Amino acid sequence: MAAQVSLWHHYLHAIRSREAPRAQDYQRAENTLLAVLERVHALDPRFLVDYSRDLQAFQFSLRSSEDPLDMEVPLQVNTEALLIEELGAPEPGDGPALCRLGVPREAVGLEQWRTEDVFSTSEDEGNAECCGHIVPGRVLRVLKALLVAAIVHCRHHSLIPPATAACSLNAASLSEEQLHLSLLVSSGWRKIRFNIVPVVRRKQGAPTLERVQLMPGLPEGTLRRILGHGVDLVPASPQHWRTSSGYPLSQLLSGLGSLQGHRLDSLSILDRVNHESWRDGGQSPGLTFDHLKMALLWASVLFPAPEDWAELQGAVYRVLVVLLCCLATRNLPHPLCPGHNLLRGCGLDLSAIYQRVERFASQPEMSLRIHVTHLGRIPPPRIDNGVQVLLQLPASDPTYWTPAYFDVLLDKFQVFNIQDKERISAMQGTFRKTKTLSTEES
Known part of the structure; x- marks a missing residue:
């Protein structure tokens, strides 16, 4: 660790x-x-x-x-x-x-x-x-x-x-x-x-x-x-x-920089990974900085507690689980106009992008190297292939777009480290609901 x-x-x-x-x-x-x-x-x-x-x-x-x-x-x-x-x-x-x-x-x-x-x-x-x-x-x-x-x-x-x-x-x-x-x-x-x-x-x-x-x-x-x-x-x-809401969104991002924690650090890390790994050094089409910025703004709403952003790896995964859910459902809602899907008509291969983002979330160490000599032992993958089914739930039921649902995803990626009893109880309740739903569908 x-x-x-x-x-x-x-x-x-x-x-x-x-x-x-x-x-x-x-x-x-x-x-x-x-x-x-x-x-x-x-x-x-x-x-x-x-x-x-x-x-x-x-x-x-x-x-x-x-x-x-x-x-x-x-x-x-x-x-x-x-x-x-x-x-x-x-x-x-x-x-x-x-x-x-x-x-x-x-x-x-x-x-x-x-x-x-x-x-x-x-x-x-x-x-x-x-x-x-x-x-x-x-x-x-x-x-x-x-x-x-x-x-x-x-x-x-x-x-x-x-x-x-x-x-x-x-x-x-x-x-x-x-x-x-x-x-x-x-x-x-x-x-x-x-x-x-x-x-x-x-x-x-x-x-x-x-x-x-x-x-x-x-x-x-x-x-x-x-x-x-x-x-x-x-x-x-x-x-x-x-x-155009570009200015207020940029103002909100600037405001997040005044708060304690690694919110903006998580954005910088994901933008670098996106540029170097997901877009092959900028040679391939893919997500933009603005897409990642929107995911961070949503993550900041869904994870309001300071402890969510206190640890760097956990902060990155707060944005990652939101981004993965958006890619899986092909819907990145505009933070100020949720009816506007920022992925609609973008012309990107969202399935291919999802695979790259999920691969990073499961085994990030490969993409975090600055030089090949920095790469040590690679830990095993954090998740199995079943996580994509879980990520699809908000597409059929928007009520899953809640902190408890995303806490379930964090737990799947082994980065849920919150001690609040009410939040743990809400996460466990949502997890049981998803298990029941999976049983009924099977």
């Missing part, structure tokens, strides 16, 4: 040793990108530069993966004067509802958003209230042209390093295919890909965000600040916008 504990901490130490250099790489890349966005704003004041959010740097330092990072470009528009026309979700469970941004006929101060480069005149002549809409596809085209012009200007005036220096930009990677503009920024030997996303800031919140009150342990003031931010709008199609 002592050897296992040291292995987990040795792996975490290796990850932490890279945090400072990664943070420095991100800072250099962000400085370059901000210089370009400042020029974009000078060319077209409708596009703002947001200096207020430092959560991307925080998340980048936690990661080993090289997935793209979002860089939001706020639009200078008074959303309270706009008509936000809700259209509903494309399919039940697909996610946030779509909407259109209508411009009132009598609106004052929106003239700059009624120019044809970003505006589409309404074809409904009977609509006395709305004269047309701000179209995200057109906004993206304008922003793309501005970015190209800004990069040329900044290089010509030496506002950003040339391509051979420490930081450079690859304008050739700009595209509109994914409803954002992808820009590759070199920082030293590392290349960081940013997704440039136009965003409409909204002051009013959404009822679904009240679910963050279920996040135990976070100070009340933190929750109030997250709730008070509101819900932003980002492109969902060339014609439609959708709500």
Whole structure:
């Protein structure tokens, strides 16, 4: 057991040793990108530069993966004067509802958003209230042209390093295919890909965000600040916008870092394992950092006790059992909008990913080596093949999505170390229920 504990901490130490250099790489890349966005704003004041959010740097330092990072470009528009026309979700469970941004006929101060480069005149002549809409596809085209012009200007005036220096930009990677503009920024030997996303800031919140009150342990003031931010709008199609909860989720993750325990350490370890083992060093498609972040947020709700996160190996398994259940049932609920399945339509081979994650959970030592010489004796597998049947239960009966059910899974993986009598009793009751169910089905 002592050897296992040291292995987990040795792996975490290796990850932490890279945090400072990664943070420095991100800072250099962000400085370059901000210089370009400042020029974009000078060319077209409708596009703002947001200096207020430092959560991307925080998340980048936690990661080993090289997935793209979002860089939001706020639009200078008074959303309270706009008509936000809700259209509903494309399919039940697909996610946030779509909407259109209508411009009132009598609106004052929106003239700059009624120019044809970003505006589409309404074809409904009977609509006395709305004269047309701000179209995200057109906004993206304008922003793309501005970015190209800004990069040329900044290089010509030496506002950003040339391509051979420490930081450079690859304008050739700009595209509109994914409803954002992808820009590759070199920082030293590392290349960081940013997704440039136009965003409409909204002051009013959404009822679904009240679910963050279920996040135990976070100070009340933190929750109030997250709730008070509101819900932003980002492109969902060339014609439609959708709500985005990326900022409040990142705020929740940052809040977890203020609590004692290994919550964020567990995320860093799983992201490194995902990148190196489950995605073959980033060469294969698979889970993203955001998928793992959602699993951690759910685990933090399901396991609120500080003792759940006091020991590193146990903390990792709290996230693992949630992740395995989601993969087995093919449903990762959005923490703030549980009806939205984050695995739906992701295009991933979830069965293959499940097999890799289960293999790690059963015998993690193989993936925790930093170098082949660090690998000692491999303990036997922790579980048998029957665990997948247990993991399928929430798909047919959502009432299993409870701490007692996940405690049963922790016990299966030999990492249930809780002494609370009520919790042990609840876990044992759920275990008996699953045994009875298995007997009836057989």
